[in-house]
Amino acid sequence: MPTLQSQYDKARKVLPGGVNSSVRLNRALGTPFYVSRARGSRVWSIEGREFIDMCCAHGAALLGHAHPAVERALHRAVEVGLAHSFETEYHEELARKLCACVPCAERIRFCSSGTEATLHLIRACRAFTGRDKIIRVEGHFHGYHELIYIGGHPPASCTENRTHPYLESPGIPAAFADFIIPIPFNDVDALARAIAEHGRETAMVILEPINYNSGGIQPRPGYLEAVRRLTKDAGIVLFFDEIQSAFKKSPGGAQHDLGVTPDVCTIGKAIGGGLPLSAFCGRADIMDLFQPAGPVQHSGTFNAHLIPVLAGLAFLEEAAKPDFYPRLQQLENLFHGGVDQIIARHDLGMIVPRHGARFNILLGRRTPAERYEDTFCHDRAVMLKIIKACYDRGVYFHDYGGGPAHHGYSIQHTPEDIGRVLDVLDEVLGQLKDVLR
Numbered sequence: 348m349p350t351l352q353s354q355y356d357k358a359r360k361v362l363p364g365g366v367n368s369s370v371r372l373n374r375a376l377g378t379p380f381y382v383s384r385a386r387g388s389r390v391w392s393i394e395g396r397e398f399i400d401m402c403c404a405h406g407a408a409l410l411g412h413a414h415p416a417v418e419r420a421l422h423r424a425v426e427v428g429l430a431h432s433f434e435t436e437y438h439e440e441l442a443r444k445l446c447a448c449v450p451c452a453e454r455i456r457f458c459s460s461g462t463e464a465t466l467h468l469i470r471a472c473r474a475f476t477g478r479d480k481i482i483r484v485e486g487h488f489h490g491y492h493e494l495i496y497i498g499g500h501p502p503a504s505c506t507e508n509r510t511h512p513y514l515e516s517p518g519i520p521a522a523f524a525d526f527i528i529p530i531p532f533n534d535v536d537a538l539a540r541a542i543a544e545h546g547r548e549t550a551m552v553i554l555e556p557i558n559y560n561s562g563g564i565q566p567r568p569g570y571l572e573a574v575r576r577l578t579k580d581a582g583i584v585l586f587f588d589e590i591q592s593a594f595k596k597s598p599g600g601a602q603h604d605l606g607v608t609p610d611v612c613t614i615g616k617a618i619g620g621g622l623p624l625s626a627f628c629g630r631a632d633i634m635d636l637f638q639p640a641g642p643v644q645h646s647g648t649f650n651a652h653l654i655p656v657l658a659g660l661a662f663l664e665e666a667a668k669p670d671f672y673p674r675l676q677q678l679e680n681l682f683h684g685g686v687d688q689i690i691a692r693h694d695l696g697m698i699v700p701r702h703g704a705r706f707n708i709l710l711g712r713r714t715p716a717e718r719y720e721d722t723f724c725h726d727r728a729v730m731l732k733i734i735k736a737c738y739d740r741g742v743y744f745h746d747y748g749g750g751p752a753h754h755g756y757s758i759q760h761t762p763e764d765i766g767r768v769l770d771v772l773d774e775v776l777g778q779l780k781d782v783l784r
């Protein structure tokens with residue numbers, strides 16, 4: 348039987364770093380987590396060990412693994428003949444149903460990943476305003492392309508000098524940073540200053556309404572309302588990136604739950620039922636700029652492939668069942684009630700922010716973080732120890748370089764699964780309590 352290490356050794360000879368996505372190297376294990384099978388709330392490693400999955404495909408597997416409704420959709424796609432690069436009635440049905448759920452969505456287009464979705468929508472926002480600059484928020488993540496993989500996660504030394512946005516990967520031309528204006532989260536004055544200085548050249552303000560990608564930071568009361576007002580007054584498009592938050596707590600996403608409607612948004616991950624599907628949507632006057640309705644290009648051989656489209660319809664059908672969100676809420680109550688007790692019992696300096704089926708583990712704090720810099724207290728080495736100790740006990744938390752990452756569960760997780768995860772966390776965190784104070 349192969350081991351993680353033997354598979355890693357083989358894979359590294361043909362795949363850079365042994366993986367197809369940089370974050371798949373799990374530093375807590377020293378190898379990627381190579382999986383042979385997945386079903387419901389469980390994944391099996393190639394070593395034959397069974398785990399409760401608390402990664403859930405980074406939030407894409409809200410239906411869990413191999414959900415029967417998704418399996419039926421896959422068979423249906425084969426029956427229809429895997430018609431792709433054509434439109435079908437299913438595309439219109441999925442579009443119509445999503446527009447009915449998401450408050451800002453008057454029109455919608457589909458693609459495969461979150462990275463693609465932000466790329467195409469940024470182009471439309473620029474075309475709509477005739478402006479090029481982007482105000483973005485530190486700690487927020489919007490995909491890996493050159494247009495926006497800048498200024499998101501600067502190291503501590505760089506946050507003081509916001510006029511020179513941090514390039515997040517070698518190979519991104521420094522000239523792209525000329526278009527990016529980074530601001531801190533939850534700081535209305537900083538946004539007002541950025542708009543006063545750059546507003547006439549700024550196409551959009553882009554942010555995660557809930558900042559999953561830096562420790563689950565919630566917007567302060569009134570912050571999103573102020574962002575809405577300031578962008579509207581300046582003729583700047585307000586762009587919510589809901590790739591992560593869409594459908595986690597309700598079908599309307601964070602914009603519905605928090606009561607602030609952007610001009611446009613991206614949605615993704617969960618909507619494909621585990622298959623690669625993402626979307627961008629918004630006001631008709633912006634979205635109708637896309638060809639052939641308007642002049643802006645968005646095209647692709649595999650756009651809205653029939654398999655993910657049918658899986659997306661299956662996902663919506665499941666999410667529309669009356670017990671879907673109550674069941675997720677029950678798991679949320681169980682998990683967070685238990686975690687709060689563990690934190691109190693061992694007197695730990697950590698917080699576990701939540702939004703629906705996703706949560707973050709942020710070490711080194713006892714009060715909510717309000718901005719990206721507040722997450723610098725997080726001890727990555729200790730996080731790796733926690734992830735490894737949970738792994739040894741059959742609970743899989745993914746490692747994102749030890750950062751204050753997001754984790755979660757699915758509709759197929761049971762209260763017993765959550766109970767087992769809590770028992771493991773109690774034991775592991777109890778053993779590490781001296782370093783977690």
Ligand code: PMP
Pocket residue numbers: 405459460461462463465488489490491555559560588589590591615
């Ligand atoms: N935006 C947000 C808010 C995300 O969380 C992610 C993925 N973590 C992306 C964009 C990029 O999505 P993808 O990995 O599908 O390209």
